Amino acid sequence: MLTFLEMLGSRLLRFMEEAGKIVQLLLQAGRWGIRPPYYLNNAIKQMLEVGVNSIPVVLITATFTGMVLALQTHTGFQRFNAESLVGTVVSLSMTRELGPVLTALIVAGRAGSAMAAELGTMRVTEQIDALYTLATNPIKYLVVPRIIAGVVTLPLMTVLSDIVGIYGGYFVSVRVLHANPTVYLNRTWDYLEFSDIYSGLLKAAAFGLIIALIGSYKGFYTRGGAEGVGKATTGSVVISSMMILISDYFLTAILF
Amino acid sequence: MIRISDLHKSFQKNHVLRGIDLEVRRGESMVIIGGSGSGKSVLIKHMIGILRPDAGRIVIDGEDISEMGEEALNAVRKKFGMLFQAAALFDSLSVWENIGFGLKQHTRLSDSAIRRQATEKLAMVGLYGVEDLRPSQLSGGMQKRVGLARAIAMEPQILLYDEPTTGLDPINADMINNLMISMREKLHVTSVAITHDMVSAYKIADRIAMLYRGQILQVGTPDDIRNTDNPYVRQFITGQAEGPIAKDLEKELMQRGIQ
Amino acid sequence: MKLTTEAKVGLLVFAGILLLTFMSFRVGEFRMASRSGKSVHVLFDSAAGLTEDASVQIAGVEVGRVEKIGLLDGRADVTVRIDTDIPRDSQARIRSVGLLGDKYVELDLGHAPQSVKDGETLMAPATTEDVGQLVGKLSAIADDLKSVTSSLRGALGGAEGERSIRELLQSFHDVTLNLNNAIQKSDARIARVIENMDNLSTSLNRTIIENLASFQETLIHTRSATRSMDSIFRKVDEGQGTLGRLVNEGNLSDNLEEVLVSAQDVLGVKKKYNTYVSLRGENLVEANDTKGYVSLKLQPRKDKFFLFELVSPEGTKGDRSETLTTRRITNTGPGAGTDFFPTEVTQTVQERETSDDMLFTAMFGKTFGQTSFRLGLEESTGGIGVDHTLLGRRLGLHLDLWDMEGENSFGSRAHAKFRADYNFLKYFHVNAGYDNFLNAKDSSLFYGASISFQDEDIKDLFGFLPMR
Ligand SMILES: Nc1ncnc2c1ncn2[C@@H]1O[C@H](COP(=O)(O)OP(=O)(O)OP(=O)(O)O)[C@@H](O)[C@H]1O
Ligand SMILES: [Mg+2]
Numbered sequence: 017m018l019t020f021l022e023m024l025g026s027r028l029l030r031f032m033e034e035a036g037k038i039v040q041l042l043l044q045a046g047r048w049g050i051r052p053p054y055y056l057n058n059a060i061k062q063m064l065e066v067g068v069n070s071i072p073v074v075l076i077t078a079t080f081t082g083m084v085l086a087l088q089t090h091t092g093f094q095r096f097n098a099e100s101l102v103g104t105v106v107s108l109s110m111t112r113e114l115g116p117v118l119t120a121l122i123v124a125g126r127a128g129s130a131m132a133a134e135l136g137t138m139r140v141t142e143q144i145d146a147l148y149t150l151a152t153n154p155i156k157y158l159v160v161p162r163i164i165a166g167v168v169t170l171p172l173m174t175v176l177s178d179i180v181g182i183y184g185g186y187f188v189s190v191r192v193l194h195a196n197p198t199v200y201l202n203r204t205w206d207y208l209e210f211s212d213i214y215s216g217l218l219k220a221a222a223f224g225l226i227i228a229l230i231g232s233y234k235g236f237y238t239r240g241g242a243e244g245v246g247k248a249t250t251g252s253v254v255i256s257s258m259m260i261l262i263s264d265y266f267l268t269a270i271l272f
Numbered sequence: 273m274i275r276i277s278d279l280h281k282s283f284q285k286n287h288v289l290r291g292i293d294l295e296v297r298r299g300e301s302m303v304i305i306g307g308s309g310s311g312k313s314v315l316i317k318h319m320i321g322i323l324r325p326d327a328g329r330i331v332i333d334g335e336d337i338s339e340m341g342e343e344a345l346n347a348v349r350k351k352f353g354m355l356f357q358a359a360a361l362f363d364s365l366s367v368w369e370n371i372g373f374g375l376k377q378h379t380r381l382s383d384s385a386i387r388r389q390a391t392e393k394l395a396m397v398g399l400y401g402v403e404d405l406r407p408s409q410l411s412g413g414m415q416k417r418v419g420l421a422r423a424i425a426m427e428p429q430i431l432l433y434d435e436p437t438t439g440l441d442p443i444n445a446d447m448i449n450n451l452m453i454s455m456r457e458k459l460h461v462t463s464v465a466i467t468h469d470m471v472s473a474y475k476i477a478d479r480i481a482m483l484y485r486g487q488i489l490q491v492g493t494p495d496d497i498r499n500t501d502n503p504y505v506r507q508f509i510t511g512q513a514e515g516p517i518a519k520d521l522e523k524e525l526m527q528r529g530i531q
Numbered sequence: 532m533k534l535t536t537e538a539k540v541g542l543l544v545f546a547g548i549l550l551l552t553f554m555s556f557r558v559g560e561f562r563m564a565s566r567s568g569k570s571v572h573v574l575f576d577s578a579a580g581l582t583e584d585a586s587v588q589i590a591g592v593e594v595g596r597v598e599k600i601g602l603l604d605g606r607a608d609v610t611v612r613i614d615t616d617i618p619r620d621s622q623a624r625i626r627s628v629g630l631l632g633d634k635y636v637e638l639d640l641g642h643a644p645q646s647v648k649d650g651e652t653l654m655a656p657a658t659t660e661d662v663g664q665l666v667g668k669l670s671a672i673a674d675d676l677k678s679v680t681s682s683l684r685g686a687l688g689g690a691e692g693e694r695s696i697r698e699l700l701q702s703f704h705d706v707t708l709n710l711n712n713a714i715q716k717s718d719a720r721i722a723r724v725i726e727n728m729d730n731l732s733t734s735l736n737r738t739i740i741e742n743l744a745s746f747q748e749t750l751i752h753t754r755s756a757t758r759s760m761d762s763i764f765r766k767v768d769e770g771q772g773t774l775g776r777l778v779n780e781g782n783l784s785d786n787l788e789e790v791l792v793s794a795q796d797v798l799g800v801k802k803k804y805n806t807y808v809s810l811r812g813e814n815l816v817e818a819n820d821t822k823g824y825v826s827l828k829l830q831p832r833k834d835k836f837f838l839f840e841l842v843s844p845e846g847t848k849g850d851r852s853e854t855l856t857t858r859r860i861t862n863t864g865p866g867a868g869t870d871f872f873p874t875e876v877t878q879t880v881q882e883r884e885t886s887d888d889m890l891f892t893a894m895f896g897k898t899f900g901q902t903s904f905r906l907g908l909e910e911s912t913g914g915i916g917v918d919h920t921l922l923g924r925r926l927g928l929h930l931d932l933w934d935m936e937g938e939n940s941f942g943s944r945a946h947a948k949f950r951a952d953y954n955f956l957k958y959f960h961v962n963a964g965y966d967n968f969l970n971a972k973d974s975s976l977f978y979g980a981s982i983s984f985q986d987e988d989i990k991d992l993f994g995f996l997p998m999r
Contacts, residue, residue: 053377060536060537060540061536063540063543064536064539064540067540067543068539068540068542068543071543111554134364137363138362141358141360141363142356142357142358142360143360143361143362143363145317145322145356145360146354146356146360146361146362148320148321148322148349149320149322149349149352149353149354149423149432150349150373150374150377150422150426151346151347151349151350151374151377151378152346152373152377153342153346168544169543171547172543172544172546172547172548173543173547175547175550175551175554176546176547176550178550178554179550179553179554205557205558208554208557208558209558210555210558212558213551213554213555213558217551
């Protein structure tokens with residue numbers, strides 16, 4: 017019993033320590049990020065990784081999500097003759113929820129893990145130490161560009177996935193379920209408000225921060241060789257996915 | 273130039289450095305010898321502020337860096353060049369970008385000028401035509417030499433070498449020794465080198481320090497070390513399996529119940 | 532050509548911003564963002580239901596949007612932005628579209644040679660009431676209730692008494708559909724009335740009669756359960772003259788008219804109102820019976836409401852023969868005659884006394900804070916009730932007392948019922964209580980569930996069905 021409590025206590029303590037370190041890393045990134053020089057090239061390179069290279073998988077996911085959303089809501093709404101609202105449901109769900117969250121989860125799996133692996137390898141092969149010896153702050157050089165890339169690209173990707181999701185739903189509704197295309201598009205856009213879109217994008221930016229921060233944190237503090245890198249990689253995906261979903265709830269509660 | 277006093281460092285329960293006192297004078301070439309795992313690399317990383325001491329002082333050029341802020345420390349680090357034991361090249365950058373990293377960050381040189389500098393430094397370590405390769409395309413010895421080229425690229429006042437000749441063929445190793453000597457003689461560089469290679473140590477050192485169990489056992493000129501009375505140092509420099517170091521290890525194992 | 536990293540990232544940024552701009556301009560709010568055209572003021576007696584950004588139309592074609600709604604000397608000052616030229620003597624009125632439709636501003640073009648200028652004020656007709664609309668809505672609600680009743684009977688009657696709420700919802704949907712169809716098919720007249728506002732004052736009376744007659748026709752072949760409704764509307768029918776008078780002169784003479792005026796208010800002609808529709812099922816545990824309710828609550832003012840309920844009879848497994856005797860009931864409940872309990876409300880309603888037919892409730896209620904008192908006809912006999920809400924209106928406690936002489940049940944004492952109702956999710960409630968607890972023999976615990984919609988909800992749910 018006592019050992020159990022002890023274990024619980026030490027777990028809690030470790031959790032707190034980790035949370036504290038993450039916040040500390042964020043603060044340091046903020047501190048180092050605002051002063052020159054700015055490693056713009058690094059940020060652009062990361063945007064390529066986080067953004068451009070994730071586009072195909074994000075687009076495919078969003079398209080099929082929109083499609084299945086249309087199919088499912090159609091089935092449900094048909095039961096009370098509300099088929100014409102399918103467009104509304106698809107556009108609202110995509111912009112407010114599924115666009116940002118699915119994009120974030122995919123990017124967390126794809127780019128967040130890559131960040132953890134890359135920084136982790138740099139840590140265990142002393143490349144991060146080497147940066148110090150070259151009078152270059154590794155948080156500024158490595159972490160800040162990743163965070164910028166995450167915060168900037170996630171909303172952009174979300175816009176893409178919103179659009180393809182909406183038109184995926186449109187395709188299924190109009191081509192497969194033979195909805196009236198004009199009515200469908202009117203319903204899609206009339207009930208959508210700009211606040212739906214930008215709150216989704218705000219969420220996406222927050223998720224981008226989470227992904228980059230957790231990925232960097234896990235990589236930056238990697239220990240223990242190749243095994244450590246592996247652990248950091250999986251850890252980053254698990255933690256950032258969880259944080260995305262948890263913060264999603266709170267962001268939704270705050271934003272709406 | 274570098275003065276270390278009563279330096280302590282532990283990793284969890286592993287008390288690695290237990291009160292190091294060491295002074296490296298301006299323009300001097302100090303060689304640190306000692307058994308594997310004795311804490312040489314940890315010591316050298318303290319000198320450039322990658323690791324922070326648990327206790328003790330590290331004074332560089334009159335500035336105490338042991339509790340210095342990260343920005344001020346960066347200014348101090350610009351005086352240094354360091355070669356890592358495993359080279360630690362940036363594998364996302366090409367060879368010339370690795371060598372020119374410091375120049376790129378801290379000077380306004382154009383890329384082509386940096387590239388010319390890199391080629392020049394590569395020639396100094398006996399390499400050519402590898403500018404555009406990635407570190408992963410190089411052999412271990414080549415990586416080491418590129419790492420050395422990177423360390424000297426900024427023409428620093430202090431050079432830290434962590435086993436510069438390990439993993440090199442004898443000819444290349446001797447070439448590196450000559451390079452280190454000429455760096456000191458022509459550029460008056462202060463250097464700290466870690467090595468297991470006693471031939472190289474005698475050749476490049478003004479003074480040699482022997483690190484054992486987290487403490488400096490003896491500091492002296494190569495002649496002092498060659499004719500030492502200290503049985504530990506004697507066993508180490510002659511490279512014999514039998515001796516006090518082996519006895520200590522045996523005792524340690526006995527204590528822990530391992531035969 | 533191979534794209535550089537920068538070019539790829541730039542493309543992503545560009546595409547993202549482009550699509551975002553595209554979306555911004557497609558979403559509802561931004562469509563009329565361009566501030567072109569001219570803004571014109573219209574003064575209305577009431578702009579109830581009109582919202583900013585509502586459509587402004589000429590002959591059903593959108594020519595602008597409502598920009599602002601303000602108050603000027605006790606009248607609604609509605610600023611509309613239109614992008615066509617219209618004569619200066621054009622008139623504006625507020626119309627609505629859809630079942631519980633969205634309001635819009637319709638412009639009737641005048642004949643003056645000059646166009647109206649930016650910032651000028653347009654004429655609004657003295658009355659903005661759309662009587663054709665009122666009649667349409669009355670018949671809509673009646674049709675609605677009729678179908679609900681029949682489907683409720685189907686749902687709750689006989690051996691299949693345990694049908695689920697979902698089917699109730701389905702029937703609710705059918706109702707809307709039927710209603711829609713009925714309106715679609717039957718009445719060119721309604722459409723004409725709506726289009727022909729100029730003829731309103733002269734043809735008003737005739738229109739009402741015609742509409743009520745055709746609506747009466749649809750009620751003729753109803754089943755027994757709907758006859759109670761039928762009789763109510765026959766009553767209304769008889770009062771045609773009064774109704775016409777009432778609309779034309781606003782001369783009120785008795786309580787029927789008062790009710791109707793309130794109903795008129797309620798139906799969106801003048802005042803703000805609330806409409807609640809709910810379907811409720813209860814399972815009486817000890818009596819081994821089920822009861823179903825369809826209720827319509829009209830709330831013209833915050834502290835005043837009318838409750839109409841159709842109640843499936845108790846003992847549905849029993850004898851279903853119909854007794855068509857009717858009788859008038861005079862309310863003698865406590866508190867009668869005070870200023871908030873109009874004594875004679877129930878006198879105007881006929882009810883048949885049948886033990887196995889649909890029961891009808893029509894009550895008037897007055898609210899004080901969280902507590903309301905109800906008085907009127909309850910389950911086809913006189914009754915009173917008290918409601919109390921707690922927990923931010925999520926929990927409702929209801930105590931009812933009716934059938935004072937014990938006519939509808941076998942007990943000798945009045946039928947008393949206590950019900951607690953908890954709103955756990957949006958439209959959904961669960962309830963539980965103790966029925967007929969004054970008569971030990973017939974008392975029963977019960978539990979059940981209900982769905983209820985406010986007019987806003989109904990609009991949301993069904994407003995998309997076009998009323999044409
Ligand atoms: N980052 C670290 N975390 C934990 N322990 C460390 C760390 N770095 C070094 N150590 C421990 O410190 C001790 C000394 O390590 P160090 O690398 O200085 O040895 P060394 O003298 O350089 O040996 P070698 O000649 O083999 O390079 C070792 O026991 C090692 O386990
Ligand atoms: Mg070492």
